Amino acid sequence: MKKLFILFLLLIPAFVQAQTTPKEVYIFCYFKGSSADGLHLAASTDGLKWTALKNDSSFLKPAVAKDRLMRDPCIIKGADGLFHMVWTVSWNDKGIGYASSADLIHWSEQQFLPVMAKEEGARNSWAPEVTYDAKSKQYMIYWATTIKGRYPAVDSTAEAGYNHRLYYTLTKDFKTFTNTKLLYDPEFNIIDATIVPQGKKFIMFFKDETLKPVQKNIKIAYANKLTGPYKQTDPKITGDYWAEGPTTLQIGKQWFVYFDKYRNHKYGAITSTDLKTWKDISDEVQLPSGIRHGTVFKVTAAEYEKLKAVK
Numbered sequence: 001m002k003k004l005f006i007l008f009l010l011l012i013p014a015f016v017q018a019q020t021t022p023k024e025v026y027i028f029c030y031f032k033g034s035s036a037d038g039l040h041l042a043a044s045t046d047g048l049k050w051t052a053l054k055n056d057s058s059f060l061k062p063a064v065a066k067d068r069l070m071r072d073p074c075i076i077k078g079a080d081g082l083f084h085m086v087w088t089v090s091w092n093d094k095g096i097g098y099a100s101s102a103d104l105i106h107w108s109e110q111q112f113l114p115v116m117a118k119e120e121g122a123r124n125s126w127a128p129e130v131t132y133d134a135k136s137k138q139y140m141i142y143w144a145t146t147i148k149g150r151y152p153a154v155d156s157t158a159e160a161g162y163n164h165r166l167y168y169t170l171t172k173d174f175k176t177f178t179n180t181k182l183l184y185d186p187e188f189n190i191i192d193a194t195i196v197p198q199g200k201k202f203i204m205f206f207k208d209e210t211l212k213p214v215q216k217n218i219k220i221a222y223a224n225k226l227t228g229p230y231k232q233t234d235p236k237i238t239g240d241y242w243a244e245g246p247t248t249l250q251i252g253k254q255w256f257v258y259f260d261k262y263r264n265h266k267y268g269a270i271t272s273t274d275l276k277t278w279k280d281i282s283d284e285v286q287l288p289s290g291i292r293h294g295t296v297f298k299v300t301a302a303e304y305e306k307l308k309a310v311k
Contacts, residue, residue, distance in 0.1 A: 030294030
């Protein structure tokens with residue numbers, strides 16, 4: 001009996017841990033400052049309280065392109081079990097960065113993907129993201145680019161003449177890529193798109209970059225296929241402040257959209273259960289100090305424990 005009692009005592013910590021360890025954890029990847037130090041990660045189990053990992057130091061330093069930046073990181077877990085990341089390498093470049101990892105700790109050699117190299121007038125390749133299409137078994141990488149003279153009618157002289165549209169390329173293995181194509185032209189300046197599946201449709205959250213008359217807010221568009229065509233269905237979902245870099249998370253029936261209130265030097269968040277009526281929960285969300293444009297994705301409890309152990 002005494003041995004059984006001792007065994008019971010020994011099993012209590014494991015039982016308690018099993019009851020408290022979630023099946024999955026949400027990870028926020030982001031950059032800080034100029035982004036020259038690279039990739040930062042934070043974790044959450046409820047979408048509200050986010051804790052920086054590795055003492056908020058970099059998990060991966062940028063190593064490609066002339067400017068060596070790692071802005072706007074986007075990570076997804078692919079059908080192959082690997083984490084795939086794309087990012088902005090420069091303010092003015094015709095390509096983006098790419099790397100993969102099995103554990104978010106050890107990364108492949110970084111690559112420069114020249115996605116706009118064939119467009120002589122391309123000025124930039126900003127805020128790339130990647131979404132997987134289970135039906136076609138392809139990944140779509142998409143980003144915002146200004147091509148000189150391509151859309152001169154709107155905001156052609158505003159903000160240094162930037163007038164973005166969204167472009168994309170498809171890949172099954174991140175080794176070969178289709179030719180770059182136009183993804184979305186809403187007939188205004190658009191950046192910072194993030195696309196997630198919603199049932200049989202795809203939903204795009206994006207920034208309306210229009211300056212005259214001022215917008216600078218987050219809107220939604222829908223499509224039946226990942227590659228579009230997309231159609232905006234609702235007015236802005238953010239408030240009377242400038243917002244950019246949306247990323248979204250769905251927990252049960254509740255949608256969270258996080259975004260950078262970049263003029264206010266802080267992050268904001270809104271939530272909805274129907275994608276129509278939105279509630280501002282910015283004051284309820286705790287994020288690491290200095291966090292900038294990034295994306296949210298899920299990991300398993302085991303993957304999180306390994307991340308948490310990194311010093």
